[in-house]
Amino acid sequence: TQHYRITLLPGDGIGPEIMAIAVEVMQVVGQQLDLSFEFQEALLGGAAIEATGEPLPAATVETCKNSDAVLLAAIGAPKYDTLPRHLRPETGLLGIRAALGLFANLRPAKILPQLIDASSLKREVVEGVDIMVVRELTGGIYFGQPRGVFATESGEQRGVNTMAYAESEIDRIGRVAFEAARKRNKRLCSVDKANVLEVSQLWRDRITALSADYPDVELSHMYVDNAAMQLVRNPRQFDTIVTGNLFGDILSDEAAMLTGSIGMLPSASLGATNPGLFEPVHGSAPDIAGQDKANPLAQVLSAAMMLRYGLDQLIAADRIEQAVMQVLDQGDRTGDIMSTGMTLLGCKAMGAALVKA
Amino acid sequence: TQHYRITLLPGDGIGPEIMAIAVEVMQVVGQQLDLSFEFQEALLGGAAIEATGEPLPAATVETCKNSDAVLLAAIGAPKYDTLPRHLRPETGLLGIRAALGLFANLRPAKILPQLIDASSLKREVVEGVDIMVVRELTGGIYFGQPRGVFATESGEQRGVNTMAYAESEIDRIGRVAFEAARKRNKRLCSVDKANVLEVSQLWRDRITALSADYPDVELSHMYVDNAAMQLVRNPRQFDTIVTGNLFGDILSDEAAMLTGSIGMLPSASLGATNPGLFEPVHGSAPDIAGQDKANPLAQVLSAAMMLRYGLDQLIAADRIEQAVMQVLDQGDRTGDIMSTGMTLLGCKAMGAALVKA
Numbered sequence: 001t002q003h004y005r006i007t008l009l010p011g012d013g014i015g016p017e018i019m020a021i022a023v024e025v026m027q028v029v030g031q032q033l034d035l036s037f038e039f040q041e042a043l044l045g046g047a048a049i050e051a052t053g054e055p056l057p058a059a060t061v062e063t064c065k066n067s068d069a070v071l072l073a074a075i076g077a078p079k080y081d082t083l084p085r086h087l088r089p090e091t092g093l094l095g096i097r098a099a100l101g102l103f104a105n106l107r108p109a110k111i112l113p114q115l116i117d118a119s120s121l122k123r124e125v126v127e128g129v130d131i132m133v134v135r136e137l138t139g140g141i142y143f144g145q146p147r148g149v150f151a152t153e154s155g156e157q158r159g160v161n162t163m164a165y166a167e168s169e170i171d172r173i174g175r176v177a178f179e180a181a182r183k184r185n186k187r188l189c190s191v192d193k194a195n196v197l198e199v200s201q202l203w204r205d206r207i208t209a210l211s212a213d214y215p216d217v218e219l220s221h222m223y224v225d226n227a228a229m230q231l232v233r234n235p236r237q238f239d240t241i242v243t244g245n246l247f248g249d250i251l252s253d254e255a256a257m258l259t260g261s262i263g264m265l266p267s268a269s270l271g272a273t274n275p276g277l278f279e280p281v282h283g284s285a286p287d288i289a290g291q292d293k294a295n296p297l298a299q300v301l302s303a304a305m306m307l308r309y310g311l312d313q314l315i316a317a318d319r320i321e322q323a324v325m326q327v328l329d330q331g332d333r334t335g336d337i338m339s340t341g342m343t344l345l346g347c348k349a350m351g352a353a354l355v356k357a
Numbered sequence: 358t359q360h361y362r363i364t365l366l367p368g369d370g371i372g373p374e375i376m377a378i379a380v381e382v383m384q385v386v387g388q389q390l391d392l393s394f395e396f397q398e399a400l401l402g403g404a405a406i407e408a409t410g411e412p413l414p415a416a417t418v419e420t421c422k423n424s425d426a427v428l429l430a431a432i433g434a435p436k437y438d439t440l441p442r443h444l445r446p447e448t449g450l451l452g453i454r455a456a457l458g459l460f461a462n463l464r465p466a467k468i469l470p471q472l473i474d475a476s477s478l479k480r481e482v483v484e485g486v487d488i489m490v491v492r493e494l495t496g497g498i499y500f501g502q503p504r505g506v507f508a509t510e511s512g513e514q515r516g517v518n519t520m521a522y523a524e525s526e527i528d529r530i531g532r533v534a535f536e537a538a539r540k541r542n543k544r545l546c547s548v549d550k551a552n553v554l555e556v557s558q559l560w561r562d563r564i565t566a567l568s569a570d571y572p573d574v575e576l577s578h579m580y581v582d583n584a585a586m587q588l589v590r591n592p593r594q595f596d597t598i599v600t601g602n603l604f605g606d607i608l609s610d611e612a613a614m615l616t617g618s619i620g621m622l623p624s625a626s627l628g629a630t631n632p633g634l635f636e637p638v639h640g641s642a643p644d645i646a647g648q649d650k651a652n653p654l655a656q657v658l659s660a661a662m663m664l665r666y667g668l669d670q671l672i673a674a675d676r677i678e679q680a681v682m683q684v685l686d687q688g689d690r691t692g693d694i695m696s697t698g699m700t701l702l703g704c705k706a707m708g709a710a711l712v713k714a
């Protein structure tokens with residue numbers, strides 16, 4: 001029996017509901033494949049604020065470090081938006097990324113044939129879209145210093161943030177991206193704003209230099225404004241995209257929305273030494289929390305990503321992904337992906353269908 | 358006779374070809390409405406680099422200042438991408454924006470019924486889309502100091518740019534946006550990343566404070582990653598958008614591409630005192646330059662925007678816009694917007710059709 005210790009961060013809103021389904025599914029697959037999972041829960045975001053007064057208690061960081069992988073559901077709620085920045089749920093999320101050194105964020109945006117009509121784009125434009133956005137996650141303007149609001153000489157306030165990347169930061173995310181492209185269709189598009197920003201020019205120069213080590217991967221460069229256009233115009237042109245923290249935040253969400261069903265998309269955040277963190281792309285959906293209406297599939301697919309990228313259990317990951325495909329093929333749908341002729345299920349019933357599959 | 362002095366910046370690629378059409382159309386409308394235009398040409402971008410060695414000669418700034426409005430076509434070509442930054446065409450464009458203090462960039466993205474099938478989005482999603490993006494154009498990370506590539510203590514290179522906004526910069530673009538929303542559907546969405554960036558929090562606070570002066574305009578706030586998604590999911594939810602320089606660069610291009618025909622979209626850049634600058638959203642298209650294949654309609658519509666926003670000649674602007682609608686209704690198309698059953702025209706023939714209309 002292979003034994004794994006998994007930290008669960010259910011977080012806020014629909015988080016606990018969808019996490020429960022993912023745990024159930026993992027347990028079933030674990031039994032089948034002789035894997036044993038020890039789950040330990042920890043607090044993050046609003047849930048942590050309620051219990052301890054801070055969004056990322058030190059105990060949570062310890063628990064995460066002391067495990068083989070971390071599964072996060074979702075954090076945040078409108079009521080925390082007025083708190084000072086260091087006490088907000090988002091600060092907890094940024095904090096855990098930094099504490100675990102999770103510099104590489106993998107965000108797949110893949111059109112599922114069963115849900116293609118959910119896209120706002122024409123079928124012939126999105127059919128077959130399969131993009132992997134590799135986003136740098138612990139640098140750039142999210143973490144650059146100096147930052148803050150300062151008084152100018154004339155006495156007015158001035159807000160300042162710093163977008164910065166060192167060569168070594170670019171190199172390590174670049175290598176992750178070239179490796180990812182290598183396992184996919186061997187095309188990597190690096191996105192920057194090198195016609196305006198010096199930090200982007202350094203980014204472009206380093207990625208270009210790295211490409212010498214990956215002659216089998218075809219590298220291209222694109223400005224971020226053009227990338228935002230090209231994702232709408234013809235998303236099939238992209239295979240793997242690599243970009244910085246801010247551009248990756250924007251473009252991975254845009255790419256996700258091309259599928260029309262962000263309730264289906266998982267993501268992985270990986271570092272060099274600490275355990276990886278896996279979470280759905282969608283948010284905590286406070287409006288439907290506690291009503292058994294949430295779609296647990298992105299959470300379940302995040303567990304599959306954890307098995308694949310975090311624990312190297314490819315067969316277990318495949319099985320979970322196949323079960324998701326099967327329930328979709330059966331016509332099982334939660335409200336967010338419902339369409340005529342399909343069967344509307346709640347969160348728990350969807351979980352039961354997955355377990356059966 | 359009302360007399361206007363107009364600076365023309367034909368720039369690079371298809372620039373001179375499409376500029377010639379716009380001039381022709383303006384002359385016809387001028388004769389009809391007793392307006393006289395004195396056109397003076399100046400150099401910008403690659404054309405300026407070839408002639409003077411720099412992308413923005415001092416004489417160009419003088420000529421622009423010494424006129425009632427500036428009409429720009431497009432700049433840039435791949436061959437300049439390897440020049441040092443201060444000698445690139447884009448630096449000329451950023452330079453003229455700064456020199457004229459053009460802090461407010463208005464970028465409409467409106468679906469034309471005749472071209473709705475050009476969109477990659479479903480008809481029912483884009484029908485009726487009419488968005489105005491108000492982008493701050495002389496501040497933010499485009500111009501913030503410090504910037505550059507510096508050696509760190511460990512000896513590696515580190516690229517740095519600074520995103521900064523002072524209250525007064527936010528207020529003046531905010532007022533332009535509220536005024537613009539007031540003339541439209543009275544809904545303004547301010548886009549920022551206030552959950553991560555201090556500069557965005559200041560932005561959000563100031564825009565919120567300003568809204569007290571515009572009680573008739575409904576203000577909302579949205580994070581930039583969500584805005585990038587919502588533009589794809591349901592663009593009709595937006596009326597007027599206001600945002601900073603970098604987010605505006607990305608979102609205005611994304612919004613433009615929703616229409617499927619960026620060869621149709623004009624833009625205006627306005628300051629407090631100097632003449633405004635008007636230009637198409639599309640680029641210089643070096644691949645089709647000199648082949649009489651370019652679509653001159655965005656350039657012609659930029660001239661209309663110049664008449665409307667720069668010279669307050671609303672009737673002349675209306676006439677030009679009506680002529681564009683008429684040629685589209687007739688089925689006249691350049692290659693980029695061609696579809697079956699329509700008449701394919703070159704750039705000059707399209708100009709002739711406009712003059713006739």
Ligand SMILES: CC(C)[C@H](C(=O)O)[C@@H](O)C(=O)O
Pocket residue numbers: 090093094249552553582
């Ligand atoms: C919640 C927020 C801080 C976060 C980010 O901007 O990284 C989110 O948008 C994401 O993409 O995971």
Ligand SMILES: CC(C)[C@H](C(=O)O)[C@@H](O)C(=O)O
Pocket residue numbers: 195196225447450451606
């Ligand atoms: C060419 C480039 C410097 C420019 C910008 O980023 O502002 C362009 O993309 C634009 O939007 O006008």
